[in-house]
Amino acid sequence: MNKTSLFVIILFYSAWLNGQSGGVEKILVELNEDQKDYSFIDTLLQDKKLVLLGEMDHGDGSSFKIKTDLIKYLHEELGYNTLLFESSFINCNLLWNTIGDSTKFKDRIKNNIYYIWSEVEETKVLFHYIEEQYRKGTPLRILGIDPQFSGEENTEEFFALLNNALPPTITTSKIFSDFIHELKIMSIWMQFPKKTDHRLTEKKFLSYCDTLLESIRNNEELSTDLPLWEMYIDNLKVLGIIKRKRDRSSFESRDKQMYANTTYWLNQYPHQKFIVWAANAHIIRKDAILKEQGNKHYLFGIKKMGDYLHEDYSNDMYSISFTSGKGATLDFLNSPKVNLIRNPPDNSLEGLMSGRKACFVDLNLFEDSMASDRYDAQLFYTNVRCTAKWSQHFDGFIYIPEMLPSTPLWVK
DSSP: OOOOSOEEEEEEETTTTTTOOOOEEEEEEEOOTTOTTTHHHHHHHTTOSEEEEOOSSSOBHHHHHHHHHHHHHHHHHHOEEEEEEEEEHHHHHHHHTTTTSHHHHHHHHHHHSOHHHHTBGGGHHHHHHHHHHHHTTOOOEEEEEESSOSOGGGHHHHHHHHHHHSOHHHHTSHHHHHHHHHHHHTOSTTOOOOGGGOSSOHHHHHHHHHHHHHHHHTOGGGGGGHHHHHHHHHHHHHHHHHTTOOSHHHHHHHHHHHHHHHHHHHHHSTTOEEEEEOOHHHHOOOGGGOEESSSOOTTTTSOOHHHHHHHHHTTTEEEEEEEESSBEEEOGGGTTOEEEOOOOOTTSHHHHHTTOOSEEEEHHHHHHTSSOOOEEEEEEETTEEEEEOGGGTOSEEEEESSBOBOOBSSOO
16 A cells, blocks of 8 residues: 655644643654554544544645545555545445446546546545555445535436436426426536526425425335435435525535435445545534634534534544645635635644644544643634634544645646
């Protein structure tokens, strides 16, 4: 297994927050060929069913590379065999069916996983590794947890499935045609249709989803696949809500469905161990009690996927936020522009970490060693600085000394 020269250092500084010099208790874990001293990571994660890996804002290329290395270790040494992406629940399930055809799989990766990950330089190694592991007979399965589609052309395969599952009396009707139109205009990630583009009201769309599900339930040939079809329809209903308006309730609906999708996969594969790849802002918990420096972030206070998961799996999960105090992330909606990371205050977590190499810190152990357990950090989102007892919100974090933005391959 190839390793980067990354050093993961678990540091506990009792004097960090009071600004004094003092004793340092240090555990050093170097990512090297013989995986020396990895017992600390093993102790933290080997008995967890679910490891959540965050990122600052979907444009932090350095995070992607470090996550790739950690995923390799978790897969090969600790038996994690399913990777749940913050990408389409429907599209990623269809994607995995093409894994045996290398050429087709590579092409489908670009179309079925959001381009912020599938079309950047920093994840090439990850997707090559997934193919390689499949060929070796030790697959790392990719699945999705987002209720959104990954793109307009990716809806066509689902439409074909839907047509085959329904009787002609439905598929030839005017309202079914309008329903398909709704899915098409809502299928492009991060784009929202104009009100005048819709043919069905939100109420009619949701009601028709129930009509289609009832017809599918009456199809005896689909009885074994009924739980999956129920999830498909649930995801379409949430899609129909979140694509109408961008407000707090729609964001909360999305996170709740991502939790439901994650739970579905955990129940489908009860003997497997899972890695979730998503934003810090989705895997966080209890963010309503964060004390923000400045204006309140519009996502604060809504119930997140991390809240739901922690309620159900608190003893079986470990969430890791990513942060940095220097560098930039890609502004993927306006690439190749970047978001510059602001210089952190000296007494903030990122400021205190300045000069260190990349570090993985267990927050409970870290806070046990400190005189104070409330400190400033931007573990929620890029340049959103908050004061908190951060072990209430994540289990650990990875600090990156200088964040490099992801390299978009879609920019000519």
